[in-house]
Amino acid sequence: MAQPAAAPAPTAPAALQQWTDAAARLQAQTPGPARAADAAPEGAQAAPDSQVPWQIEDEKSGAKFAVKVGRGVLWGVVALAAITGIRSWIWAPAPPKPAPTKVDSGPQYPVQEAQAVAARFARSYLSWDENDPQARAAALSRDMPKGFDTTSGWNSKGRQQVVVVQPSTVSVLGDNRARVRVDVLVSGPAADPAAGADKPADKKDDAKKDDTKKQDAKPGATVTRWMGLEVPVVQASGRVVVTGQPGIVGVPGNGPSVPAVPTKSNDMEFSDKTRGVVEEFFSKYATGEPGSVAAPGASIPALPSGMTLGTIRNWTVDEGSGTDRIGTAVVSWNVGGAEIEETYRVKVTRVSSAQAERWQVSEVHGGLTP
Structure with a gap:
């Protein structure tokens, strides 16, 4: 009988064969003494897994890049915290209040x-x-x-x-x-008082007669x-x-009641000291020369022509201190053949020089308003 054919020699699995081929190529590229695998005869079996010479290579994938990016982000956070302050991250400032809404009410009446x-x-x-x-x-x-x-x-x-x-x-x-x-x-x-004389008399006519008697103007x-x-x-x-x-x-015969002007304490000693200054100023005020006696830098227009000073009826200075003092002057003027009384609020300023020190008028305003 014919003998059965001999069984073929066992071969390495396909997956193992791929790895051994890769190791062989790696060894061929590495300089050094000849490898045992080069001298092995063709067809010899590959060395077992424990004898395959493996070599660790540097990682070239995206993992290494991700590590570097993470480190950069971390250092960026540290730098931002140093600039802005960690406290501002924890206690955030209160949000700004919203601006009030403007309601357009349309065009106003001209x-x-x-x-x-x-x-x-x-x-x-x-x-x-x-x-x-x-x-x-x-x-x-x-x-x-x-x-x-x-x-x-x-x-x-x-x-x-x-x-x-x-x-x-x-x-x-x-x-x-x-x-x-x-x-x-x-x-x-x-x-004309005689107008309407032919009309029947009544109570209204009697009242008109009284008003007629009060009229000074002739018809x-x-x-x-x-x-x-x-x-x-x-x-x-x-x-x-x-x-x-x-x-x-009709036109109102008088105005409503208003609050009284508040009274202020007076410095009588200083009032007597500066009375001559105020009298000199008002005497020049109406003659068109207030600047000749006013404080340096003061701009006080002259009064209208035709006015002459009557008298300074009263001059009082409010309590206070400093280089500027405020007082009230009651002045009478002769104008238009009559004498009229006016009230002014006057500011006097202390002016100093190398030779002397004096007080001069720097502002004047009509009325009692402070």
Whole structure:
């Protein structure tokens, strides 16, 4: 019988063969004495795993780069902490308060334009001349809507002139409408006491008789008086116009009560010491030469011509110290054939030189306001 073929020699597994081939190539590249593997005959079995010569290589992957990046980040954090302070990381500052929200309430009413229109209209409305009635109508048409009858409301009689017009408060009524108060000083003939004598007498006529007795002006004489006028206006098409006839109202006879001016303690010794300085200043004040006796650098305009000093009726200086002192001067002036009394707040300043030291006026203001 034929003998069975001999079994082939055992070979290394494929995975092991790849590693041994790689080791052989590595040894061939390394200089040195010949390796035992070079002398081994072809076909010899590879050395076992324990005899494979392995060599540690430097790591070339991204792990080493990641380590370097981590170290850089760490040192960056340390540097930032040194600059900004660790405390600011733990106790953060309070957030800033939000800015207040501005609410746009829309365009405001043109108060100044309304006052100007009402003042011009008041001058036209309270001025009349029976010899030239068209002049009044033409003046009123400037501030009234087109098509309005500017001749109504006046019987085309009499004569009156406006001397002064003073616009006052503007009361906004809504819908672009407002009411403007105007005070007007007018000049015209005095009232005739005999006017209306043919009318039936009543209680109102008796009251008018008492008022007539109080009038010093004779019939036909020219008198001046204040009149109040309230003018209705409206803003339309980019301008303010008068919407119709105004109404004459009264002018207050006196003002409201106000707080009293606080009193201050006076330095009577210093007041006596500087009285001559103040008298000299006021004597030059009206002559146009206040700078000749005022403190250096002071700018005090001269009073109008025609005024002469009467007397310094009172001069007191407030308690205090320093190189600047404030006092109150009550002065009488002769002007226009009359004597009038005025009150001033005066600042005196100490001026020193190598030869002497003196006090001079540096500021002067009218009234008692500090």
